Amino acid sequence: MSEWLSPEEWSAVTLSLKVATTAMVGSVVPGIAVAMLLARGRFWGRHLLDAVVHLPLILPPVAVGYVLLLTFGRRGPVGAFLAEHFGIVFSFRWTGAALACAIMGFPLLVRAIRLSIEAVDRKLERAGETLGAHPIFVFLLVTLPLILPGILAGMVLSFAKAMGEFGATITFVSNIPGETQTLPSAIYTFTQVPGGESGALRLTLVSVLLSLAALWGSEWLARRVRRRLSVG
Amino acid sequence: MTLDVDIKHRQGSFTLHAQFHSEGRLTALFGRSGAGKTTLVNAIGGLVRPSEGRISVNGRVLFDAGQGIDVPIHRRRIGYVFQEGRLFPHLTARQNLLFGRWFTPRKDRRADFDRMVALLGIEHLLSRRPPTLSGGEKQRVAIGRALLADPLLLLMDEPLASLDEERKAEIYPYIERLRDDGRVPIVLVSHSVPEIARLATSVVVLSEGRVAASGQAAEILRRSDLFPHHDIAEAGALLETRVLRHEDAFALTLLETRAGPLTVPRLALPAGCPLRVRIRARDVILSLEQPHAMSALNVLPCRITALTASGGPGVDVSLDCGGQGLMARVTRKSVEDLGLAPGVVVYAIVKSVALDRDVVTQAPRGEDGP
Numbered sequence: 001m002s003e004w005l006s007p008e009e010w011s012a013v014t015l016s017l018k019v020a021t022t023a024m025v026g027s028v029v030p031g032i033a034v035a036m037l038l039a040r041g042r043f044w045g046r047h048l049l050d051a052v053v054h055l056p057l058i059l060p061p062v063a064v065g066y067v068l069l070l071t072f073g074r075r076g077p078v079g080a081f082l083a084e085h086f087g088i089v090f091s092f093r094w095t096g097a098a099l100a101c102a103i104m105g106f107p108l109l110v111r112a113i114r115l116s117i118e119a120v121d122r123k124l125e126r127a128g129e130t131l132g133a134h135p136i137f138v139f140l141l142v143t144l145p146l147i148l149p150g151i152l153a154g155m156v157l158s159f160a161k162a163m164g165e166f167g168a169t170i171t172f173v174s175n176i177p178g179e180t181q182t183l184p185s186a187i188y189t190f191t192q193v194p195g196g197e198s199g200a201l202r203l204t205l206v207s208v209l210l211s212l213a214a215l216w217g218s219e220w221l222a223r224r225v226r227r228r229l230s231v232g
Numbered sequence: 233m234t235l236d237v238d239i240k241h242r243q244g245s246f247t248l249h250a251q252f253h254s255e256g257r258l259t260a261l262f263g264r265s266g267a268g269k270t271t272l273v274n275a276i277g278g279l280v281r282p283s284e285g286r287i288s289v290n291g292r293v294l295f296d297a298g299q300g301i302d303v304p305i306h307r308r309r310i311g312y313v314f315q316e317g318r319l320f321p322h323l324t325a326r327q328n329l330l331f332g333r334w335f336t337p338r339k340d341r342r343a344d345f346d347r348m349v350a351l352l353g354i355e356h357l358l359s360r361r362p363p364t365l366s367g368g369e370k371q372r373v374a375i376g377r378a379l380l381a382d383p384l385l386l387l388m389d390e391p392l393a394s395l396d397e398e399r400k401a402e403i404y405p406y407i408e409r410l411r412d413d414g415r416v417p418i419v420l421v422s423h424s425v426p427e428i429a430r431l432a433t434s435v436v437v438l439s440e441g442r443v444a445a446s447g448q449a450a451e452i453l454r455r456s457d458l459f460p461h462h463d464i465a466e467a468g469a470l471l472e473t474r475v476l477r478h479e480d481a482f483a484l485t486l487l488e489t490r491a492g493p494l495t496v497p498r499l500a501l502p503a504g505c506p507l508r509v510r511i512r513a514r515d516v517i518l519s520l521e522q523p524h525a526m527s528a529l530n531v532l533p534c535r536i537t538a539l540t541a542s543g544g545p546g547v548d549v550s551l552d553c554g555g556q557g558l559m560a561r562v563t564r565k566s567v568e569d570l571g572l573a574p575g576v577v578v579y580a581i582v583k584s585v586a587l588d589r590d591v592v593t594q595a596p597r598g599e600d601g602p
Binding site for chain 2: 121123124126127128129130131132133134135137138141142145146228
């Protein structure tokens with residue numbers, strides 16, 4: 001494969017995989033927490049939180065990228081703070097691409113998990129408590145295993161979204177080969193230069209293959225989990 | 233065990249105001265649907281927070297609105313067997329059974345896994361998952377799961393309601409064993425008189441959110457005024473008896489009661505075995521003279537203690553047979569024709585075949601037995 005793809009193309013593929021995996025893994029725990037809050041929480045501002053989480057779904061991705069640039073950029077309030085105290089820099093780094101992808105995929109992740117939380121029979125959780133389990137253990141031992149299919153589905157959506165994310169990423173971290181040039185950015189670059197068609201086509205093919213693999217992999221996992229939950 | 237409940241709880245237009253004290257090994261909460269039974273056990277288990285009042289088990293206060301005490305569910309150590317079982321679908325039967333064990337303080341772990349599994353007859357189900365179990369199997373696993381957490385009290389909310397008669401008959405012996413085992417006191421919600429007569433040592437009758445009566449099972453079950461109309465057929469007396477001897481030639485068994493010997497269809501139990509017999513008021517015929525040339529084998533001389541009109545053509549006659557209470561349901565017409573009145577001596581006639589396996593059951597053994 002490394003002979004079939006040029007080194008630049010190859011690096012775009014591996015970078016995209018790294019960015020998408022980081023975005024997916026990094027947003028799982030916050031995703032579960034927010035989904036729990038939205039599904040179960042009864043607090044002031046729940047609707048506001050719901051709207052904020054869904055914002056990336058309705059805003060133009062470029063706008064999200066710009067907001068990220070303003071807040072997480074070198075001179076943005078959050079970006080400056082993180083860079084100064086923790087040495088974490090997002091702007092024009094692959095980590096920034098991962099952040100942009102995570103935020104764009106977050107509503108999809110939260111939606112999938114929230115639906116599965118709402119489908120959990122809360123009577124089972126009560127039963128767990130009558131057996132002496134603290135609500136935290138009930139969550140870990142009863143709720144979490146029961147919503148696992150939803151979490152997996154959400155993770156796949158988040159990963160797929162990250163593999164295809166373009167607008168927010170290019171606005172926030174630009175299109176630097178080897179650092180922030182993900183698959184979509186690389187395809188876009190190929191289409192902008194004369195004679196780039198074959199490279200664009202090759203990378204598009206890789207995209208299709210990776211997406212199908214992710215989809216099939218998740219279907220297989222979800223089937224296994226569902227079988228465990230129903231017929232055993 | 234002592235269970236003290238005195239709570240008020242409002243839920244929409246319904247108000248539960250329950251006050252009772254029980255020391256029984258199996259206390260039945262009886263009442264029609266909507267009487268507040270489930271709300272009451274939920275309050276004891278901590279699943280419902282009453283508006284006012286106090287709940288204590290063995291002197292340990294679980295809830296006291298006045299003092300602001302409300303022990304959280306997971307620290308109450310009260311087992312709960314739900315109507316629908318509520319087994320965890322993602323765990324095997326064995327994992328379900330062991331769930332509560334992890335959270336029981338080590339020093340309090342008394343229930344033995346193997347012994348419990350044998351007691352409930354679920355050895356062969358351990359590796360199966362709940363969706364593959366039958367209704368009766370699920371409930372047995374649910375009972376075991378609750379008990380293996382070593383609760384101080386076991387609540388059962390109509391655990392057999394969703395099962396057919398055959399499955400119920402399959403589980404009754406297990407509940408009887410638990411009751412006679414005497415390690416964990418049980419509170420059982422039920423709306424079935426036969427079930428209570430078979431299992432309960434104490435009964436609390438709930439009606440429209442209030443306690444209509446509470447006390448020893450035998451005393452409460454004698455009172456037909458407590459049992460709503462649709463249970464007329466089931467009202468009757470509860471007799472604590474034991475097996476006297478068998479008459480194998482006729483496939484009969486003689487029981488010893490305070491009222492005299494009672495003949496029932498042959499039982500596969502040894503002589504001396506304590507039994508509980510429920511004689512339904514509708515199965516008793518009264519006669520002014522000692523009958524002869526008659527097929528019924530059980531003729532018990534007794535004295536009428538009270539007559540209670542039960543609405544319609546029926547009258548409930550309370551009888552005293554050598555210290556043993558008995559009930560007969562006769563028509564008002566018969567009362568007039570025979571001149572039945574308190575103090576009159578009559579003969580109560582009970583057909584042996586009426587005393588089948590539904591009404592003759594093994595008695596609770598131990599301190600509050602006969």
